[in-house]
Amino acid sequence: MLYLNDHTGCADLAYEPGNPKVLIAGMWPLQRRPWLLTSGGKSGGLYRSTDGGLHWSKLTHGLPKGDIGRSAIAFAPSAPETVYAVIQAKGGVLWVSHDLGSHWSKVSDDHDNDVRPFYFTQLAVMPNDPDRLFLLSMKMMESKDGGKTVFYADKGVHVDHHAIWIDPRNPRRIIQGNDGGVYLTLDTGKHWRYLENLPIEQFYQVAVSTTQTPYLICGGLQDNDAWCGASSDYRRGGVTGYQDWFDVAGGDGQYVVPAPSDANIIYATTDDGFATRYDRLTQRKRSINPYVKDILAGLLLSGKPMSAQKYRFDWTTPIAVSPTDPNNLYLGADVVFHSTDGGLHWRIISPDLTRDIKARQAPSGGPVTKDMSGAETYDTIQSLALAPTNAKVIWVGTDDGWVWVSRDGGAHWNRVTPSGAPEWARVYNVTVSPFHAGTAYAAFDAHELGNNHAYVYRTSDYGKSWARISPACPTARWKCARRPRPRRPAVRRHAVRRPVLLAR
Numbered sequence: 024m025l026y027l028n029d030h031t032g033c034a035d036l037a038y039e040p041g042n043p044k045v046l047i048a049g050m051w052p053l054q055r056r057p058w059l060l061t062s063g064g065k066s067g068g069l070y071r072s073t074d075g076g077l078h079w080s081k082l083t084h085g086l087p088k089g090d091i092g093r094s095a096i097a098f099a100p101s102a103p104e105t106v107y108a109v110i111q112a113k114g115g116v117l118w119v120s121h122d123l124g125s126h127w128s129k130v131s132d133d134h135d136n137d138v139r140p141f142y143f144t145q146l147a148v149m150p151n152d153p154d155r156l157f158l159l160s161m162k163m164m165e166s167k168d169g170g171k172t173v174f175y176a177d178k179g180v181h182v183d184h185h186a187i188w189i190d191p192r193n194p195r196r197i198i199q200g201n202d203g204g205v206y207l208t209l210d211t212g213k214h215w216r217y218l219e220n221l222p223i224e225q226f227y228q229v230a231v232s233t234t235q236t237p238y239l240i241c242g243g244l245q246d247n248d249a250w251c252g253a254s255s256d257y258r259r260g261g262v263t264g265y266q267d268w269f270d271v272a273g274g275d276g277q278y279v280v281p282a283p284s285d286a287n288i289i290y291a292t293t294d295d296g297f298a299t300r301y302d303r304l305t306q307r308k309r310s311i312n313p314y315v316k317d318i319l320a321g322l323l324l325s326g327k328p329m330s331a332q333k334y335r336f337d338w339t340t341p342i343a344v345s346p347t348d349p350n351n352l353y354l355g356a357d358v359v360f361h362s363t364d365g366g367l368h369w370r371i372i373s374p375d376l377t378r379d380i381k382a383r384q385a386p387s388g389g390p391v392t393k394d395m396s397g398a399e400t401y402d403t404i405q406s407l408a409l410a411p412t413n414a415k416v417i418w419v420g421t422d423d424g425w426v427w428v429s430r431d432g433g434a435h436w437n438r439v440t441p442s443g444a445p446e447w448a449r450v451y452n453v454t455v456s457p458f459h460a461g462t463a464y465a466a467f468d469a470h471e472l473g474n475n476h477a478y479v480y481r482t483s484d485y486g487k488s489w490a491r492i493s494p495a496c497p498t499a500r501w502k503c504a505r506r507p508r509p510r511r512p513a514v515r516r517h518a519v520r521r522p523v524l525l526a527r
Contacts, residue, residue, distance in 0.1 A: 439486025
């Protein structure tokens with residue numbers, strides 16, 4: 024067994040074709056917290072075993088020194104002593120060895136081969152040609168000369184590539200997976216076919232309309248926009264596919280909320296605080312960002328700390344709409360924004376509701392490469408909810424573990440975090456009862472802190488007291504949310520990472 028320390032794991036493992044006793048492992052020091060991502064360290068690098076994993080030694084000859092992050096390894100099936108490695112390091116990207124890893128030489132430092140190392144770093148070698156390989160990153164690159172030169176091999180395919188399989192008996196047949204789904208080629212990448220019959224989309228949030236039949240079902244898809252569609256269709260065959268849905272906003276779709284009083288008006292947020300208003304009658308989209316974010320000016324990509332931003336928006340920015348007025352809406356950052364004209368104008372109605380720890384608003388990534396996507400923007404509002412029975416009652420949960428409530432439309436705020444809730448956990452969801460504005464449920468997510476237990480609390484007195492009600496939510500299944508059933512207050516739905524549970 025290969026064990027280095029408690030913060031280093033195996034990113035990839037490959038064996039010599041025809042001789043599985045020769046193994047090469049790519050070891051990866053990684054730490055991820057809600058406010059932090061580090062990829063790389065002294066323990067990172069390539070390790071080899073020649074006895075089936077009983078003993079290991081670190082490979083160093085010709086490889087980069089210093090901090091090493093994620094790596095990927097691929098042997099050439101038609102030349103078993105040839106092995107390639109993509110390595111997150113400051114001194115290159117692609118290396119090759121022709122003696123089973125004893126000696127290495129750098130082939131390329133082309134950034135396109137591994138744009139975002141902690142997120143990508145994959146490669147594969149053609150079974151019948153040791154010089155032909157594919158490198159997976161934001162784009163899928165192909166090389167026919169052992170990686171010295173590359174060209175795009177993903178025409179007409181979604182970006183952000185993570186997986187590839189090459190048929191060993193028919194190398195013209197390749198399957199690859201990316202943020203858009205699964206694609207198949209039968210001619211080595213000249214043409215790709217999207218496989219539409221796989222229900223593999225990742226939804227960040229879902230919502231439904233309440234004023235029409237069939238009602239709308241809306242959701243934000245990871246890297247695939249924000250969408251809405253009818254719950255049913257009067258046509259023969261009903262809801263069948265893509266044609267039954269309409270696009271509300273682009274990017275990483277997050278919250279998609281039909282206005283409760285007018286389902287023709289839909290609001291959506293996408294990654295890092297971008298907000299959109301969509302009118303179904305005119306099919307018009309309008310950007311309604313309350314602040315032209317620093318990300319637009321390249322602040323996040325420049326390596327500056329999040330503390331330099333004027334406002335901090337969570338990757339999953341929450342938005343809420345008044346139950347009686349489709350133009351009255353709220354958006355969460357580190358403060359609460361309020362608009363009464365559908366997002367044309369905004370005003371701030373709260374102080375900073377987070378802990379505002381500057382040390383936890385540092386540049387993300389490192390020590391090898393920065394990763395300033397905004398996913399680790401910390402000290403933000405994670406959840407925001409209005410009471411259906413009283414729109415002046417606003418509930419807020421932050422990503423650093425606090426719960427707040429205002430009973431006067433944002434003029435005054437009280438911090439009402441449940442006693443015993445895990446410190447620094449994300450308040451991933453706050454839901455208000457449709458029957459009583461002072462009854463709310465708060466779900467805490469602490470898995471990024473090494474705690475996989477579910478924490479769900481209920482209050483019936485505006486947060487003065489809470490009761491933990493989460494034993495019905497299994498442990499080791501993250502992001503437990505709770506929804507009371509609109510017509511039956513004693514019936515609640517628990518949404519965890521895998522199943523949906525019903526509690527009475």
